Amino acid sequence: MGPFRTLYIDMNSFFASVEQQVDPSIRGRPVAITAMENEKGCCVAASYEAKAFGVGTGTSVVDARRMCPGIVFLPSRHRLYVRYNLQVAAVLDRFCELERIRSVDEFQVALSGEARALAGARALVASLKGAVAAEVGECLRFSAGIGPNHLLAKIAGKLEKPNGFQWLSADNMPDRISHLELDDLPGISKSMKARLLRAGVYDVGTLCRLDPRHARIIWRSVEGERFVRMLQGMNIEITPTKRSGYGNSKVLAPELRQPREAYLVSRWLIEKATSRLRRDGRVASSFSLHLSPMDAPRWARSIKTASTQDTAEFLRINRALWIRAWPYVRWKKLLGIGVHLGDVDMLENRIGDLLAPLAPAERSAGERASAAVDFINQRFGEGTVTYGINRPHPGFFERG
Incomplete structure (x- = not known):
């Protein structure tokens, strides 16, 4: 039996478990995590107590309330979950070789020595479960799977939930x-x-x-x-995957679904996407805008541009696309919007421009100004300097 090479760890109802760890008063109670703080939203995660009533990812708030009287709804706090993710990762890495953090609630571990046999792997998993409970929180449990590769280990990890352990190999x-x-x-x-x-x-x-x-x-x-x-x-x-682009999308809150409000949200999304682009030392040479009206087909357009990381340039392109979209969306409510910076490459690979003039890999004046804005916002807080009027829509990924 074996040898086993990979251990896959899948945290059980991670978002809800973190909330139960933080607030002892909701332990043992059905809990649902929502992306929006109103009756129009849906559940993005649920505790096992809520799952027992049939509540799961994608269940609307209205249906969840009907299916599970007394359920506790909490808004998503992604930053909180990331902090707990890093705490779990630190524990795992102390006991074994943490190869990859596959997502906010999944980890891949390389097995070696006695842990490559079933008995040794079982003992390792038991140690990890105990350490996570003791050092991160008793509400944090996980299911584990082992296999000769990461795919079989991942499948094995989903065979027994919650708090299970399974294995897959040529023997079974x-x-x-x-x-x-x-x-x-x-x-x-x-x-x-x-x-x-x-x-x-x-x-x-x-x-x-x-x-x-x-x-x-x-x-x-x-x-x-x-x-x-x-x-x-x-x-x-x-x-290894190659980064294809930087984007942000948002399901809009009801009060931001009018096109004029949604346009301001798109400006905010562009500021966030271009900041990440510069952080990674990249440039983009295309921009896409996606608008999703309620009860109407989606509107989407793309524009090619010279490779850049200048926020102001992408804001100008965004405005031009909104002008083109306006006859179609002006009388509609928008359910969601998205922006995407595509055709990315490293700034260091950009050739020079004699007409600008710019030397190879040299930043333009607009790009240097954008980098200065990044520095100020990192030092004094996000939003200290903005590129004109925008409408922040933090929602799922910025709470916590």
């Missing part, structure tokens, strides 16, 4: 996961499931036994071959 595959639906597997979307069904792959067992070369054809990508080979137990390293 594919029978151990034959009860799962194709789209229960990570990476299999509804559209990919439909493609697999058209190819005659109707269940997980058939997928596990598929010729990897056939999978490449079905996926129309080498990723299909990689996926099936990992299901069959091969250890394939995660391919």
